[in-house]
Amino acid sequence: MFYYLIKRLGMMIPLLIGITIVSFGVIHLAPGSPIDLQTDLNPKINAEARARLRAFYGLDQPLYLQYFSWVRRLAVLDFGNSFSSDARPVLEKIGERIPVTIFINVISLILIVVIALPIGVISAVYQGSFFDKITTVFVFVGFATPTFWLALLLMIFFGVHLNWLPISGLKSLNYEYLSPAGMLKDRVVHLILPVFLSAFGGLAGFSRYMRSSMLEVIRQDYITTARANGLSERTVIFKHALRNALLPIVTILGLSIPGMIGGSVIFETIFAIPGMGQLFYLSVMSRDYSVIMGILVIGAVLTLLGNMLADLSYALVDPRIRLREE
Amino acid sequence: MSEEKLRYLFWTRFMKNKLAFMGGLVVAFFFLLALFAPCLSPYDPGDINIKKILESPSPDHLLGTDQLGRDVLSRIVWGSRISLLVGFVAVGISTFIGIFLGSLAGYYGGWIDSIIMRFVDVMLCFPSFFLILAVVAFLEPNIFNIMVVIGVTSWMGVARLVRAEFFTLKERDFVLAVKAQGARDSRIIIKHILPNAMAPILVAATLGVAGAILIESTLSFLGIGVQPPTPSWGNMLTSGKDNIEIAWWLSLYPGLAILLTVLGYNLLGEGIRDAIDPRLKK
Numbered sequence: 001m002f003y004y005l006i007k008r009l010g011m012m013i014p015l016l017i018g019i020t021i022v023s024f025g026v027i028h029l030a031p032g033s034p035i036d037l038q039t040d041l042n043p044k045i046n047a048e049a050r051a052r053l054r055a056f057y058g059l060d061q062p063l064y065l066q067y068f069s070w071v072r073r074l075a076v077l078d079f080g081n082s083f084s085s086d087a088r089p090v091l092e093k094i095g096e097r098i099p100v101t102i103f104i105n106v107i108s109l110i111l112i113v114v115i116a117l118p119i120g121v122i123s124a125v126y127q128g129s130f131f132d133k134i135t136t137v138f139v140f141v142g143f144a145t146p147t148f149w150l151a152l153l154l155m156i157f158f159g160v161h162l163n164w165l166p167i168s169g170l171k172s173l174n175y176e177y178l179s180p181a182g183m184l185k186d187r188v189v190h191l192i193l194p195v196f197l198s199a200f201g202g203l204a205g206f207s208r209y210m211r212s213s214m215l216e217v218i219r220q221d222y223i224t225t226a227r228a229n230g231l232s233e234r235t236v237i238f239k240h241a242l243r244n245a246l247l248p249i250v251t252i253l254g255l256s257i258p259g260m261i262g263g264s265v266i267f268e269t270i271f272a273i274p275g276m277g278q279l280f281y282l283s284v285m286s287r288d289y290s291v292i293m294g295i296l297v298i299g300a301v302l303t304l305l306g307n308m309l310a311d312l313s314y315a316l317v318d319p320r321i322r323l324r325e326e
Numbered sequence: 327m328s329e330e331k332l333r334y335l336f337w338t339r340f341m342k343n344k345l346a347f348m349g350g351l352v353v354a355f356f357f358l359l360a361l362f363a364p365c366l367s368p369y370d371p372g373d374i375n376i377k378k379i380l381e382s383p384s385p386d387h388l389l390g391t392d393q394l395g396r397d398v399l400s401r402i403v404w405g406s407r408i409s410l411l412v413g414f415v416a417v418g419i420s421t422f423i424g425i426f427l428g429s430l431a432g433y434y435g436g437w438i439d440s441i442i443m444r445f446v447d448v449m450l451c452f453p454s455f456f457l458i459l460a461v462v463a464f465l466e467p468n469i470f471n472i473m474v475v476i477g478v479t480s481w482m483g484v485a486r487l488v489r490a491e492f493f494t495l496k497e498r499d500f501v502l503a504v505k506a507q508g509a510r511d512s513r514i515i516i517k518h519i520l521p522n523a524m525a526p527i528l529v530a531a532t533l534g535v536a537g538a539i540l541i542e543s544t545l546s547f548l549g550i551g552v553q554p555p556t557p558s559w560g561n562m563l564t565s566g567k568d569n570i571e572i573a574w575w576l577s578l579y580p581g582l583a584i585l586l587t588v589l590g591y592n593l594l595g596e597g598i599r600d601a602i603d604p605r606l607k608k
Contacts, residue, residue, distance in 0.1 A: 018448030026460050140345075144589035146540055148547050149581030152566055156574050167570075262453030266544060270567070280456065281548065284463040292460050300451040307451075 004315055012304055019304070020074065023296040024067050027289055070293075079294040084286055090294040094276060098298075100170070101268070101275035104191065105260050108199035109253070116203045117249070120210025124245075125237060127215065135207060142204025147263060151197050151270045158193065166190050168272040197267045202256060209252050214245040247318055254310025258303040339601040346597020352590030356583075360406040367400035371557045380573045390575035392565050398575060401557035402583050408558040409539045409587060412473050416538040419477025421531050424484025429515050431485070432492025443489070446482045454479055458541065459550070467550045476538050484530050491523035525602045532595035536588040543584050559584050 054060045058069065073080065079090035123132040159167035166172065170190050171183075178186055217223065218241055226240045227233075264277030272278070276295060283291040340346055359366060368388075375395035383390040389398040431442040449457075457479050465471040495501060496519060504518055545551030546560025547567075554561050559580040566577030 014444055015448055015451060018444060019451055022448055022452065022457075023460075026457065027464070140589060140592060141585070143592055144536070144585050146543055146547075146581060146584050146588075148544055149563060149577070149584065152563060152570065152577040152581070156570055156577060160571050258451065258453040259455075262455030265455055265459065266548075269548060280459065284459045284550070287463055292463060296452065296456055296460055299453045299456050300448075303451045303453065 005312065008308060008311060012308065015304060016301070019297060019300040020071055021067075023293050023300070024070060026296070027293055028063055028066070074297065079297075080290040082283075082291050083288045084283075084291075090290050093279065093291060094294055094298060097274060097276045097279045100273060101261070101264050101277060104195055104198055104273075104275065105264065107191070108195050108202065109260070111195065111199040112202040112206050113253075115199075116206035117210050117246075119207040121214055121237075121242060121245075123207070124211045124214035124218065132211075135211075139204045139208045142200065145200070147197055147201060148266050148270055150200060151193070151267060154193055154197070155270075165193055167193070170273055194267050194271050194273055198260060198263055201263065202260065205256070206249070206252070210245070210249060213248050214241065217241045217245040220244075247314065250314050250317070251310050254307045257306035258299070261299050261302060336601050340597055343597045343600060345593050346600070349590045349593025349595075349597055352586055353594050356406050356410065356587050356590065359403055360410045363403050363407055367397075367403040369397035369400040371396065371400045371404040372555055373397070373400075380569060380576075382573070383575055389579045390573070392562070392573075392576055393569055398562070398579055401562055402559065402580055405557045405559045405562060405580065405583065406587075408469065408552055408556065409542065409584070412469065412476070412542040412552075413535040413539045413591075415473040416476035416480070416542075417531050417534040419474060420479075420481040420534060420538075421484055421527065423478065423481035424530075425488050425520070425527065427481070428485035428488025429492055429520065432489035433496055433511065433515055433519070435493075439489070442485070446485055449479075449482050455541075455544075458545070462545065462550050467545075467553055469552050469556070472542055472545060472551050476541050480534065480537065480541075484527060484534075487526055487530055488523060491526060492519055495519045495522055526599075529595050529599045529602070532591055532598060536591035536595070539584065539591070540588055 051060070058066060061069075070080075077091060079094070081087045081089055082093055119135055123129075123135045126132055155167040158165040166189060170187070172178075172186050172190075223236060223241055226236045231240075261277075264275060265281050266277070267273070268275045268277035269281045276298075279291065280295045282288075283295070373396060375391070378387070378391050378395040380393055381387055381391045381395075387397050387399065389402065391397055392401070427442050427446075431439040458475055461475045461479070462471070465475070501514060501518055504514055509518075542551055543558070543560030543563070546558045547563050549561075549564060551560055552558035562580040563577060566573070566580065569576055
């Protein structure tokens with residue numbers, strides 16, 4: 001296991017390097033420059049002032065030098081300062097927003113596992129049943145539903161029509177004056193729609209994956225053997241089939257992380273939630289180079305870590321993986 | 327089996343699959359809608375009428391009007407052109423890149439394969455929506471740029487698929503035979519292996535159109551995709567959000583159009599897959 005861990009960590013290094021190259025390349029090869037937005041609308045700016053600004057941000061150096069100095073600073077977790085007027089360190093800006101995003105994503109991941117996996121197992125065990133058909137329809141419609149549209153509909157129904165749930169922000173304006181219990185309730189009602197929406201896409205996907213994984217396993221010889229040995233259906237399904245069917249799901253959970261982080265841009269923007277997704281959207285709108293690069297790198301590294309965690313837990317529960325690698 | 331026999335089998339299997347057939351119908355419907363938009367839309371999609379601002383659905387305006395008094399139905403009809411255009415061009419680009427890199431990696435193997443596949447791994451690390459937003463940030467938000475950006479950030483799946491197909495196909499006898507005759511690599515790849523790998527690529531492309539339409543509408547909704555006054559389903563939903571408290575029809579109908587189209591392509595794609603190879607049916 002130790003050997004596997006080392007090997008798996010070693011595989012991350014080229015990926016990390018690749019991530020920095022792509023993040024840097026995407027931003028610097030695209031036309032337009034970060035100072036354009038500061039200078040375009042200013043009639044007083046002349047070529048000389050523009051050159052000074054370029055030199056100030058180090059944009060006058062050759063690309064590879066800019067890249068190396070950027071990576072050297074990344075290595076000590078220096079993401080530079082924001083290009084926006086507050087000029088705060090990028091890491092600080094991202095750091096104060098990341099907990100909200102991770103919190104919402106973890107809650108929805110739990111929600112997905114708790115709801116989607118049982119649905120998948122039941123529709124596989126009772127393949128072709130009414131329940132199976134209903135969930136199949138739900139899955140196809142779920143796949144095709146644009147999250148931001150569903151968000152609008154839910155806001156109209158629960159927020160405007162029924163007036164049950166707030167439709168923006170993380171807390172009410174009078175939050176400071178509420179009792180502790182009131183504060184908790186306030187937080188929860190603000191999170192219901194965002195959490196549901198960030199889980200929504202995953203619900204459809206995972207119930208489908210779980211179903212096909214379970215169907216795959218049920219056809220295997222060892223399940224037939226278990227049945228032939230006279231074990232109860234319950235034991236066969238839960239002890240023999242489910243355990244094996246869960247294995248690929250672990251990997252897919254890891255693979256779904258980038259999608260969830262990417263999706264946070266959408267619902268955080270819609271619900272005005274001050275998380276990393278909203279920061280990214282705002283930075284994109286104001287062409288804040290250093291924040292965009294910082295979030296790209298952090299988003300990719302989070303994904304990398306998620307995948308590694310998934311691989312490790314896979315190896316932990318399935319000895320075949322780590323033995324083959326050794 | 328002869329080719330006609332195979333084709334016959336494909337069609338009988340495809341037609342028997344009710345869901346796939348429905349998907350095909352929906353796809354065809356939106357195709358015709360886009361093609362005949364000028365004849366089918368009851369009003370000019372850009373016609374501003376300040377006397378008819380935010381009217382709820384009525385016999386005159388079946389799906390209501392927007393904040394400038396424009397007919398929502400007409401704008402949805404014209405919006406279908408944008409969605410289909412973006413969907414097909416973006417998928418064309420991503421499929422081309424995917425086939426190119428995937429066949430190189432699969433055919434040559436070795437270090438070429440390692441480099442290309444590591445690149446794919448790196449690209450997959452980025453939340454794709456982040457990558458798209460980052461690029462879009464520095465480009466003029468217009469329909470051409472959107473198509474290119476969606477294309478160049480969504481080729482990885484096709485590349486992996488093509489590579490896997492090439493790995494199995496390149497060892498087959500018919501490939502070895504043309505190789506022994508001294509055919510050039512490019513000829514073997516394009517003329518002999520690729521046609522045999524087209525089926526899964528077609529499925530991936532059909533599903534890809536659905537994905538590209540979803541991304542375009544999301545970008546347009548966020549204000550960094552297709553810009554008004556050009557009607558796109560995504561930017562129509564932006565005005566839905568701006569008038570969320572008073573005009574539900576602005577939010578409901580354009581989204582329904584997206585949902586139906588995406589559903590159609592997904593069902594069609596899955597249907598083609600099942601019809602090509604029933605063993606894959608889950």
